[in-house]
Amino acid sequence: MNEVELIKLILDRLGTAGRDAQLQIGPGDDAAVVAWKPEEEMVVSTDVCLDGVHVPKDCPGDLVGYRTIAMSVSDIVAMGAVPRYLTIALTIEQADVDWITAFADGVRVGCTEADTTVIGGNLARGVKQIAVTAIGSVPKGQAILRNTAQPKDDIWVTGTLGATSLALQATTKWSPRGLSELKRLTSTDVIARYLLPPIRTRFVDCVRECASACTDISDGLAFELEQLVSGSTYGYTVETHEIPLWPGAELKDVLANDDSYEMLFTSSKDKRKVVLISAQRSDVSVSRIGTVLSSSDRIFTPNHDGISSISGYSHF
């Protein structure tokens, strides 16, 4: 069984323990949505950052701290929600005070940028791993799901894709630098871009104003494109030359294995101008890369051969 099948199995077994009258959106999307206040819903997501998987082994604490926050906040933003609170569970092999101090520093920088607050956590001895739960808020009924794209909608992506796969290929040559130095290099250096994903909280308004569906890119573009139409009979066409590739990045790598934490979203054609204006207002670049199809076709033009069968990253 792969990851998606295992999750489905778990949800089946949970039965009524996975359902609740207040639960608007349950497990399966970027985050859950709970009716909590009359005018506002609570959006909750949990993510795990694994040493050697989501960050290189022996990665400095401040970089791990920042990346962990960026990864978690990304799921909330992809719902069109504002991230508010985080809990952080850190397990670590030993009481490495320097690493833990640096980790907390990276968390602080990430939280300040995302305007979120750490409200609790857990510290235990174990294999290094960080589990973060992010809690956000969205006006009632306005959360944006990942699979509600409509035929003829444009498909958009923020920023550029591909730095992360280049960085992973270069990991062995990687020499650690400090958070503040790397922060200045995220638009030019693949390692900086990989370790310090963009925190797209300023893009929340655009998602909510414009998106008919949205997800963040953490498991490769091919996998995330599938999310947009999952559960429907729709398909999509992607113009591969419109995908905003990081210089030197290859399309195949981006499709198979990208965790740039950029936003992938769909929007009605008549909102093209609004998307561009809203994105500019939040200082985020956007690229229109394709269209949702009413048929179930998956078409990549002009280079269909060899890429249509690429699927995304699976832990299992």
Add this chain to the structure above:
Amino acid sequence: MNEVELIKLILDRLGTAGRDAQLQIGPGDDAAVVAWKPEEEMVVSTDVCLDGVHVPKDCPGDLVGYRTIAMSVSDIVAMGAVPRYLTIALTIEQADVDWITAFADGVRVGCTEADTTVIGGNLARGVKQIAVTAIGSVPKGQAILRNTAQPKDDIWVTGTLGATSLALQATTKWSPRGLSELKRLTSTDVIARYLLPPIRTRFVDCVRECASACTDISDGLAFELEQLVSGSTYGYTVETHEIPLWPGAELKDVLANDDSYEMLFTSSKDKRKVVLISAQRSDVSVSRIGTVLSSSDRIFTPNHDGISSISGYSHF
């Protein structure tokens, strides 16, 4: 540095990222409390269940699932709050479908008992570990903290203590049985009592009606007693023969290393009757084991020697 010192270090480094105008109670108590609705506060706690630490290595999935839920819910109950929602992040070495299925079954049973809903999660390949975030609710201003005990308050504890230390000593002889069989044995069998802690959601009303301070017992009674007076100049006296020991359990073990997830709370002397009635209503036994002192003394009678220096479990 020990666990408590490390957590303090982290909170210091977080600075303003650990503070927020809506945050009534930040990191450090059993759970955080956030002003979210006018009449209700949100209570949030994160816990990690480590394979080989919080559960025996190779423990069947259903038992791990149940125990994980019980551990998490316990922190919310100790705040006098009703557990509502959970997220569960499971990392596991391989796609062991049988184990994962059993785990989900145990989670379902625990959630049903606690009347909580799993709203999200994460699944990844890694060393087996489960991080749970529990979200509860409490009427505005009514959350019960762990360190607000007042001099002359009675000190109470629910249930019986000591089965868990007996079980840990017996781990090598441990033979796994199914969840439903063990559930019937939690009042007679140490292994059953250890693996399947009580889910004290019915006791929430008693905590909120009666307790001046409350915490759950997860790191030994000595450590938890300290929580009741931490940050104050108060102390306590404990009548050791009043501690409700599991048959065969030793006082020293209970003080040093008990994770029975019973509630330890303080209550004004004039509420003694209310405590007893309220506890009876929720079908939970309670024992009055001591008194909060206005002095900073820590007195154990009649067996003071050899136990006053016992501290609780620390991961580091």
